Amino acid sequence: MPKRPPLSFHLVQRGEIPRLYAWGYRLLAVLFALMTGGVFLAALGYSPLNIYGTMLKGALGSPGMQRETIKLTIPLALTSLGVLLAFRMRFWNIGAEGQIAAGAIAASYFAYFQAHLPTAVLLPLMALAGILAGGLWGLIPAWFKTRFGTNETLFTLMLNYIVMNLITFLREGPWRDPAGGFAATPRFPKGARLPELPLPFVGNVHIGWIVTLAMVLLLFLYMRYTKQGYEIAVVGENERTARYAGMPVRKIVLRTMFLSAGICGLAGMLQVAGPDRQLTDAVAGGRGFAAVSVVWLARLSPFGSLAVAFLFSVMQKGCSMMQTEYRIPASMSDILQGIILFCVLGAEFFLQYRISRRKEALA
């Protein structure tokens, strides 16, 4: 009697998929996510259509709402750009959270202790400090990786907690606001706050929006048209090829990681000097991790990252509105965001692979 083969599944990589087909697939994934979320909402006794309507209204319904959504987009988009640069090189930098915080701490030092400087000097100085601090913090895991071959995913992740605790230390110790009866850092003096400039149709938003747009363009040009950008692509594709071609791989890794983390540090500076106006332990606020999903969904494209970061912010702001209007607990909107992300990321997976039965795979 022939033995029946065990029932098992196998992942098979798909070939090239037509672009239009892929986009249709992604759209379906979003619709599926909204429907799944809708079933969930309906089960709790809410009307899904009303809730989705409220979310859209809450994110984009008035210039005020739009401004808040843009303010969420700025740090997320900028962090995504930083993460993207390292990811292009297949250096898994998930330490953006800490690099943002490092940039924020360095910028805050100048805001708290060098505030006598004129704003035109102080703000650029804060930005420079943010980039340097973020970049140097990112250099540590890069150096260890090139020197000892350490795992950068774990290394960058663990460095996050060190900076976070450094902020807590500063808040409760040397940088504590002497005026309050409670451990908190003081507010930034007026001269250390970002000026606002009108964004078309939306109104005044801190100048981080210009920095972000400029950075998108800069990064696009850098990766597409410069020698350094090309080097990053080659190292990412295959480190041995790069070595064989005579590229200084070690130098490229260090340089790219410094830039990646420096951009994250700049995002931190813009966040403390823009909306936060004081150093808090929530300065990164999970953006370092959200950025990983953003660049993944954007398929490592700078323009795509900007668009996805905006959509993420619409979702975040919309969920906050939903909480207010329907008194739905925060965990509910976390679940909804989770469902949407799960479906969309799942769609990306199935665009690249398909599941087949073992037998078929062998044939």
Place this chain on the structure above:
Amino acid sequence: MSNSVKKVRTTRLLVLFMLLTLSLGSFTLAASAEQPTSAFPPVALEDLKVGMVLIGSQDDGFSGAHYNGLEGMKAELGLKDEQVLYKFNVPENAECDAALRELVDAGCQIIFGNSWGFMNFMEEVAEEYPQVIFSHCSGYKNNGVNFNNYFGRIYQARFLAGIAAGMKTATGKIGYVAAWADNAEVNGGINAFALGVQSVNPDAVVYVKYISSWFDPTLEKQTAVALLSLDCDVIAQHVDTSMPQVAAQEAGKFGCGYNTDMTPAAPDAHLTAPIWHWSSVYTAEVKDVINGTWLPVNYFLGLKEGMVDISPLSKNVAEGTAEKIEEARARILSGEWDVFTGPIYNNAGEMVVKEGEALADADITGGLMTTLLIKGVEVK
């Protein structure tokens, strides 16, 4: 009629008129000196919108008490659900700023915030929107225009709870799971509680452990367990969850909760808890907004106004507790004596409040209280 007569008459009339306006003017002046007028016009009940930014959700002790307070106000004044907007779980950073602006955008006439760290954000947003009222709980700032603060004399309730603890302890050691060190609200609570303990049990000591968080169920419980292992047999708390009471129950010991009656969580351990009735202050402020009589004054209400109290004494209290508490309550309500009346010594043995003197409010909400721990209190 001659011309001159007519002239005299006109002059007389003029003088009379002038006198009249003068007296009227002085009359209105006198009235305004007694009753300062509000800078805010009255609001029709159906146009009213009240916003609130909360550090937690309706399910935790502190924010839950505020939520119930605002819901109580809503019911008492007859507002509809959609007229009260809540922003839950708002951290003390730019998200607070965004939440405030969102509520302004939604058309709220008055916006409350319930966490210390919201203070500076509210102050700055208030400056930008002078037509909206911002009212902050637990801070100390007031811009004299549209930003005030409100809090309650919870220390009075803590003193009463301290009596229950002092009567109950057999080991003479009481544990206190506290949130933040060097904070006037927290230390004020510890000191008032310890004074309550000592009023019935002069030799008892209070062991304090700070956990640097308002809300951390796991750490709250672990800290209570650590205090129990130091031979404490009553566990008091200034943190948000009932976990310290649960820990006391599991050890077969006793405790005083906070914010809400925690007897259901620890039926065999809980004695009584200092609790808030926030609806009294919310109703008062919102009523003023409706009537156009809101003024930028600070609200600091106590036992007398029904703002604070203790939850009903459970079956676990020692005999005679109710009588001792009623005695102290009557003294506080009489207005002749308050909890922080001297002599009070700090835990280094130095006199900080002289015999017969009472601490000023500024030294209760900040100032001296920020770092004060009284005699008989030890940080462990």
